[in-house]
Amino acid sequence: xxxxxxxxxxxxxxxxxxxxxxxxxxxxxxxxxxxxxxxxxxxxxxxxxxxxxxxxxxxxxxxxxxxxxxxxxxxxxxxxxxxxxxxxxxxxxxxxxxxxxxxxxxxxxxxxxxxxxxxxxxxxxxxxxxxxxxxxxxxxxxxxxxxxxxxxx
Amino acid sequence: xxxxxxxxxxxxxxxxxxxxxxxxxxxxxxxxxxxxxxxxxxxxxxxxxxxxxxxxxxxxxxxxxxxxxxxxxxxxxxxxxxxxxxxxxxxxxxxxxxxxxxxxxxxxxxxxxxxxxxxxxxxxxxxxxxxxxxxxxxxxxxxxxxxxxxxxxxxxxxxxxxxxxxxxxxxxxxxxxxxxxxxxxxxxxxxxxxxxxxxxxxxxxxxxxxxxxxxxxxxxxxx
Numbered sequence: 001x002x003x004x005x006x007x008x009x010x011x012x013x014x015x016x017x018x019x020x021x022x023x024x025x026x027x028x029x030x031x032x033x034x035x036x037x038x039x040x041x042x043x044x045x046x047x048x049x050x051x052x053x054x055x056x057x058x059x060x061x062x063x064x065x066x067x068x069x070x071x072x073x074x075x076x077x078x079x080x081x082x083x084x085x086x087x088x089x090x091x092x093x094x095x096x097x098x099x100x101x102x103x104x105x106x107x108x109x110x111x112x113x114x115x116x117x118x119x120x121x122x123x124x125x126x127x128x129x130x131x132x133x134x135x136x137x138x139x140x141x142x143x144x145x146x147x148x149x150x151x152x153x
Numbered sequence: 154x155x156x157x158x159x160x161x162x163x164x165x166x167x168x169x170x171x172x173x174x175x176x177x178x179x180x181x182x183x184x185x186x187x188x189x190x191x192x193x194x195x196x197x198x199x200x201x202x203x204x205x206x207x208x209x210x211x212x213x214x215x216x217x218x219x220x221x222x223x224x225x226x227x228x229x230x231x232x233x234x235x236x237x238x239x240x241x242x243x244x245x246x247x248x249x250x251x252x253x254x255x256x257x258x259x260x261x262x263x264x265x266x267x268x269x270x271x272x273x274x275x276x277x278x279x280x281x282x283x284x285x286x287x288x289x290x291x292x293x294x295x296x297x298x299x300x301x302x303x304x305x306x307x308x309x310x311x312x313x314x315x316x317x318x319x320x321x322x323x324x325x326x327x328x329x330x331x332x333x334x335x336x337x338x339x340x341x342x343x344x345x346x347x348x349x350x351x352x353x354x355x356x357x358x359x360x361x362x363x364x365x366x367x368x369x370x371x372x373x374x375x376x
Contacts (some may be wrong), residue, residue, distance in 0.1 A: 022338075022339050025338075026338075034322070035316060035321075035322020035323070035325065035338075035347075036322070036338040037322060037323065037324060037325035037327075037336070037337055037338040037346075038316075038322070038325050040325065040327060040336075040338045040339065041325045041326050041327050044327040044328050044329075044332075045327075045328065045329045046329075
């Protein structure tokens with residue numbers, strides 16, 4: 001393996017596992033004879049690579065111009081708060097992963113989120129809760145949420 | 154050794170070896186050019202800090218002095234309106250992502266950002282750009298030094314000495330654009346990385362992002 005093969009190799013690893021496990025990056029670095037941190041740098045440089053396993057439910061929030069103007073960031077923030085993860089991360093139970101995408105081609109429904117390849121339209125914070133409940137966001141989280149709401153009052 | 158050539162920098166005639174990089178020739182002759190990322194002896198300078206711009210006779214736009222080999226009869230000007238504008242912009246961009254807290258910084262007085270500000274009359278108070286979200290994480294895990302990303306200017310000197318001089322390969326760049334930072338494999342702390350604590354990276358850091366722990370403060374940091 002040569003340095004020029006790095007990206008194709010990483011692509012193939014991601015195709016097979018759905019993400020780039022750190023262990024795999026280490027093996028690639030060993031094969032190439034470069035420090036592991038260099039491979040890590042390349043893997044984090046490109047948006048196409050993910051370092052977390054994709055969740056059972058994959059949520060992609062659109063940040064195209066129309067969705068952004070219609071409150072896409074609010075929707076994304078809501079998902080982040082409810083799932084307690086950031087963009088590109090997966091919940092510890094492996095149920096949900098969150099991504100941001102640039103335009104899914106249905107701007108008239110803005111702001112949209114794509115949940116398991118199904119487009120959800122007008123994603124307001126209330127709708128975010130609805131989507132997550134329909135996917136069975138664990139009861140425990142819901143209770144925590146209700147408790148914190150109760151404390152807020 | 155290559156032949157000696159004579160060049161003119163800001164009206165001064167200077168002779169040096171052909172092919173040497175302009176930045177080092179100027180600095181050796183006592184002519185200051187701002188610079189952060191370049192290290193003497195690099196084959197391919199990263200030219201990433203965008204601070205060492207100069208104008209060279211015959212070239213259309215300003216060029217980076219760290220990448221410019223000198224030639225016979227070269228005429229260089231280190232201060233022109235175009236150069237000053239580029240340097241000021243680059244400097245302001247750096248400051249927008251640098252936690253300014255000089256009086257509590259161990260590099261205060263020896264910081265290269267302060268040198269550039271003094272030499273070029275630039276300051277933090279001129280119409281600051283919107284600051285980026287502060288990086289608050291500080292890695293105190295190494296026994297002898299501390300890494301504070303909030304002060305890092307991403308010059309890459311530490312990465313270069315770590316990989317090219319020390320040959321350790323503990324640190325590198327990750328991410329891109331606004332997320333670019335100096336980090337270890339898997340963003341672990343330095344104590345869990347291959348770092349040997351040779352201290353070379355600390356010595357080349359132009360700002361206070363990498364600094365040695367003071368014996369007096371060590372107990373405070375450990376507690």
